[in-house]
Amino acid sequence: MEHKQKAVSELNEVIKNCKRCRLYLTRTNVLCGEGNLYTRLMLIAQAPGDSEDREGRMFIGPSGKVLNELLNETGVSRDEIYMTNLIKCRLPKYRRPKQDEIETCRRFLEKEIALIEPEVIVPLGYYASRYVLNRYNISIPEAKAEFSGLYGRIFWGQNQKIFPLPHPASLLYNKSFKPGTVEKYGKLKVFSQECKWFPVCPMKRFADKGELGRDWIELYCKGDWERCVRYQMQERGEYHPDWMLPDGTLEET
Ligand code: SF4
CATH class of the missing domain: 3.40.470.10 (Uracil-DNA glycosylase-like domain)
Known part of the structure; x- marks a missing residue:
């Protein structure tokens, strides 16, 4: 077993x-x-x-x-x-x-x-x-x-x-x-699933490099991705800068 x-x-x-x-x-x-x-x-x-x-x-x-x-x-x-x-x-x-x-x-x-x-x-x-x-x-x-x-x-x-x-x-x-x-x-x-955009999203890249807190990833990308502003804009085909956080705020650092 x-x-x-x-x-x-x-x-x-x-x-x-x-x-x-x-x-x-x-x-x-x-x-x-x-x-x-x-x-x-x-x-x-x-x-x-x-x-x-x-x-x-x-x-x-x-x-x-x-x-x-x-x-x-x-x-x-x-x-x-x-x-x-x-x-x-x-x-x-x-x-x-x-x-x-x-x-x-x-x-x-x-x-x-x-x-x-x-x-x-x-x-x-x-x-x-x-x-x-x-x-x-x-x-x-x-x-x-x-x-x-x-x-x-x-x-x-x-x-x-x-x-x-x-x-x-x-x-x-x-x-x-x-x-x-x-x-x-x-x-x-x-x-029951992760965000479909996660593998190619800049959030993953920043998280992998240790430049982004894990809580962003867990609460959005692997959590409530439907609520993510990046996800919503991606779905509508709208431009959003790489440094936009999932809640829609801009984090240039
Ligand atoms: S930031 Fe948003 S679009 Fe990107 S992977 Fe996370 S949930 Fe998906």
Whole structure:
């Protein structure tokens, strides 16, 4: 068996037998991550729901149906991504995760991230996003109410890209969120590939020579290239000087 596959299988065996916190008492199945081990995109949800707990599969309940619709809209297939949870066992009555449960279970998520090495980590919803952003030292608002402003923005911390998104379940409670949520999920298609102009772009040349900060490349060329002003001008066939940065500012040095 190939090395990564073997390492993930071994990790999953450990997860399946875990009894480190109280949640093992109320679970039917432990939920291990599933999907493409060689993906660019790793989705991290909060914890299994009832259907997932019963069947032992990721995103098969009502939230999974919404996730499928959102992925279909953006043109990303489930086969392209890897999906896992912050907490691997169901939370009784859909209660919030407790801090000690997150502290205990996070070791598995950490191992999954280290093994999968995703280009972009995509935490879904408040608890997963708060954990991941804190983990990579990205400052977040204190108030939960202000947190939704982080969804749909790309962050770069400790050599890792993070793209928090609303949890698909939010659409089960409020359909009016749908247009904004569809738009945010649409970026997953962009993140599933690099900018087509990158190999011939002066940004690459400057980055290779060490004359340009890596964050420009990660956040635009290998991140949200659709937002890059150079990309947009290139597509329209408009002139732009070599020293134009992806945000459209001119950097003559
Ligand atoms: S600077 Fe813009 S056009 Fe150039 S590679 Fe990066 S994203 Fe593409």
